[in-house]
Amino acid sequence: MKSLHLLGLCTLSLPSFARAWSPNQAVLGESYDAGLFTPFEDLNALSETQFTTLKHPMFPKHGVRIKKSNFCDETVNAYTGYIDVEARSLFFYFFESRNDPAKDDVMLWANGGPGCSSSLGLFLELGPCRIVDNNNTKFHPEAWNTRANVVFIDQPVGVGFSYADHGETVSTTEDGAKDIAAFVHLFFEHFKQFQGRPFHLSGESYAGRYLPAYAAAIYDQNTRLAEYGLTPVNLTSVMIGNGYVDFYRVYESYYDMPLERPEWAQRWGTPRTMNR
Ligand SMILES: *[C@@H]1O[C@H](CO)[C@@H](O)[C@H](O)[C@H]1NC(C)=O
Ligand SMILES: *[C@@H]1O[C@H](CO)[C@@H](O)[C@H](O)[C@H]1NC(C)=O
Numbered sequence: 001m002k003s004l005h006l007l008g009l010c011t012l013s014l015p016s017f018a019r020a021w022s023p024n025q026a027v028l029g030e031s032y033d034a035g036l037f038t039p040f041e042d043l044n045a046l047s048e049t050q051f052t053t054l055k056h057p058m059f060p061k062h063g064v065r066i067k068k069s070n071f072c073d074e075t076v077n078a079y080t081g082y083i084d085v086e087a088r089s090l091f092f093y094f095f096e097s098r099n100d101p102a103k104d105d106v107m108l109w110a111n112g113g114p115g116c117s118s119s120l121g122l123f124l125e126l127g128p129c130r131i132v133d134n135n136n137t138k139f140h141p142e143a144w145n146t147r148a149n150v151v152f153i154d155q156p157v158g159v160g161f162s163y164a165d166h167g168e169t170v171s172t173t174e175d176g177a178k179d180i181a182a183f184v185h186l187f188f189e190h191f192k193q194f195q196g197r198p199f200h201l202s203g204e205s206y207a208g209r210y211l212p213a214y215a216a217a218i219y220d221q222n223t224r225l226a227e228y229g230l231t232p233v234n235l236t237s238v239m240i241g242n243g244y245v246d247f248y249r250v251y252e253s254y255y256d257m258p259l260e261r262p263e264w265a266q267r268w269g270t271p272r273t274m275n276r
Contacts, residue, residue: 043068043077043191051081054190058228061086062182064190066094072137073128076101076145083183088168090179091154091161093118095128095145105198105236107144108151108184110214112206112244117160118152121204127152149194151187155180155210173210177217184218184233185225198236208243 046052051065066081076096082089097104109126111118123130126144129137144150154160156176158169170176188195201211201218215238222232244250258265 043079043193046079053084054186056186056189058230059182059186062179062186064183064186065089069093072122073098073139073143073145075139076128078128082162083179083186085157085179085182086168087165088157088170088179089163089165090157090183091163092183093122093152095143095150095152097145097147097149098128098143099147101149102193104148105200106149106151106188106194107200107202107239108153108180109144110153110155110201110203110207110210112204112208112210113159114156114206114209115159116205117154119154119160122152126150148200149197153180153183173213174217176210177213180214181217181221185221185230188231188233195231196234199234200237200239201235202239202241204241204243206244208240208245211238211240212245 046066046068048068048070051067054064054066056062063084064081065084066079069078069080071078071080071093073095076098078096079094080092081094082091109118109121111120121127123137126142128140128143128145130140132138154162156162156170156173156179157164170179184199188197188199201214203211215235218233218235222235225232
């Protein structure tokens with residue numbers, strides 16, 4: 001039940017975050033010269049001890065630092081790193097698929113909040129391992145990387161292992177979305193083995209607010225990529241569990257839910273404290 005309480009906390013949220021998506025933001029750099037870019041290509045060539053920094057001329061303000069890891073799932077290639085956006089750094093884990101990393105889809109997982117680290121999803125829900133004690137993890141056979149290449153991301157900046165050098169923050173989901181869209185493009189542009197692969201955004205709770213904005217940013221960015229003759233990100237689906245898409249409707253439904261589903265009222269209590 002402890003994990004359910006954690007998830008419950010991660011549903012708490014601020015209505016001020018529920019702002020409308022405005023699609024007119026410049027995501028990409030102004031100019032692009034293909035001659036300046038050499039893809040990194042081979043994830044296996046990454047170091048285990050030092051970060052390799054990946055850049056792209058279309059995103060002069062963005063870089064990706066990545067290194068190999070044997071964290072959490074020794075049966076697959078795993079990586080950790082940061083997306084650097086000027087002085088902001090977003091932390092991610094990447095686990096290749098246990099099935100066929102060369103063919104399986106790519107997905108990104110984000111927990112909600114706002115303010116929840118995706119290590120919550122990693123260790124308690126869909127990740128490749130479970131925490132045993134302070135020093136050990138154990139294999140999780142039902143992990144989503146059983147059949148997909150999965151990225152877990154701590155976002156926005158300030159959450160989990162993500163940090164800012166000078167205390168900068170991202171104050172809107174739309175600003176955060178630009179960073180995610182740039183990351184996704186950098187990833188596919190550098191690791192050609194995944195390029196064109198079906199890509200899925202997934203998450204829960206407040207990610208019901210994040211993911212549509214991320215999808216919109218990736219979609220808009222694809223238009224620009226196509227203009228530059230670059231391969232668009234094959235955004236195929238957005239999967240939202242227990243989504244916190246609309247603050248006001250969610251709260252109203254807290255009243256109806258236990259009335260229609262008495263077994264829920266028994267488990268979670270009745271809405272006696274609510275006025276309506
Ligand atoms: C974890 O490792 C540390 C350092 O080796 C040790 O002091 C501690 O007792 C270990 N904790 C558990 C729960 O095994
Ligand atoms: C995107 O993925 C789908 C499978 O979901 C595939 O049929 C399609 O060819 C891919 N598109 C591109 C442009 O690679």
